Amino acid sequence: MRRQTAWHTIRQLDAETYQISEPLGAVEPRYGVRTVNMYLVLGQVRAVLLDSGMGIGDLRTLTGSITRLPLQIVNTHYHWDHSGGNARFAQRAIHALDAAALAVRPDLGDLAQQMRRPAAQAVLPAGFDVDSYVIDAQPATHQLADGDVLELGGRSLRVLHTPGHTPGHCAFWDQERGMLFSGDAAYQGAMFSCFADCDVQATVESAQCLAALCGVRLVCPGHLDSFADSGWLQQLAAGLAAAASGRVAAQRTSEFVGGREVCFDSFSIWLPLA
Ligand SMILES: [Zn+2]
Ligand SMILES: [Zn+2]
Numbered sequence: 294m295r296r297q298t299a300w301h302t303i304r305q306l307d308a309e310t311y312q313i314s315e316p317l318g319a320v321e322p323r324y325g326v327r328t329v330n331m332y333l334v335l336g337q338v339r340a341v342l343l344d345s346g347m348g349i350g351d352l353r354t355l356t357g358s359i360t361r362l363p364l365q366i367v368n369t370h371y372h373w374d375h376s377g378g379n380a381r382f383a384q385r386a387i388h389a390l391d392a393a394a395l396a397v398r399p400d401l402g403d404l405a406q407q408m409r410r411p412a413a414q415a416v417l418p419a420g421f422d423v424d425s426y427v428i429d430a431q432p433a434t435h436q437l438a439d440g441d442v443l444e445l446g447g448r449s450l451r452v453l454h455t456p457g458h459t460p461g462h463c464a465f466w467d468q469e470r471g472m473l474f475s476g477d478a479a480y481q482g483a484m485f486s487c488f489a490d491c492d493v494q495a496t497v498e499s500a501q502c503l504a505a506l507c508g509v510r511l512v513c514p515g516h517l518d519s520f521a522d523s524g525w526l527q528q529l530a531a532g533l534a535a536a537a538s539g540r541v542a543a544q545r546t547s548e549f550v551g552g553r554e555v556c557f558d559s560f561s562i563w564l565p566l567a
Contacts, residue, residue, distance in 0.1 A: 371391040
């Protein structure tokens with residue numbers, strides 16, 4: 294099932310799990326990533342929203358139309374396109390190593406200029422004001438650690454600390470349903486390990502950790518479409534290891550991204566400029 298609001302695209306993955314997507318690539322095309330996702334994960338007594346997107350559109354009304362359960366934001370990592378809606382929710386959790394960065398208003402560079410392009414204006418919701426758009430950064434109210442279990446009532450998510458993309462990046466594992474919420478540690482597109490606080494070796498090891506999970510049926514990533522896993526996480530881990538060790542050469546560099554891109558069939562990885 295799929296429905297569309299003035300901004301968000303909602304896909305129901307099962308009776309208690311919703312993917313909510315935003316058209317990131319229409320607003321900021323220079324990363325080459327079409328969409329950013331958050332996930333509304335319902336238990337019997339409470340719900341979590343894994344990430345809060347770009348802070349555009351009425352996320353509170355949207356989540357309220359799906360569930361009345363008490364709702365907490367749980368961030369995969371601090372980046373603005375995953376935490377932009379945090380301030381609209383009272384309860385916000387993130388790994389301890391990303392907590393300081395989450396509390397600081399991000400520098401959005403010349404994003405406003407990108408948002409004024411006609412292609413961006415065509416998808417931004419009516420009434421959205423580029424000039425007053427800021428990410429209202431707020432400190433986390435809870436901190437996460439590897440191995441924590443988020444108990445939702447009849448459903449639980451295990452916190453998997455998967456650093457590399459950021460120091461405190463986490464994935465979330467619903468073992469019973471075989472659903473892996475992989476954030477920016479694994480998706481089928483251009484992945485990034487080239488920013489100032491990225492760690493390439495940790496990116497490889499985190500992918501290996503995800504590839505070692507038994508019983509992954511559905512990967513629910515931070516960008517692009519969810520997909521059934523049949524060995525792809527192993528391919529990702531092997532590809533990232535080959536890229537990191539220099540066994541596969543970069544195809545291009547980008548000044549905007551600040552990296553060099555090593556490409557594989559179903560994904561690529563941006564590494565720091567040499
Ligand atoms: Zn990110
Ligand atoms: Zn991201």
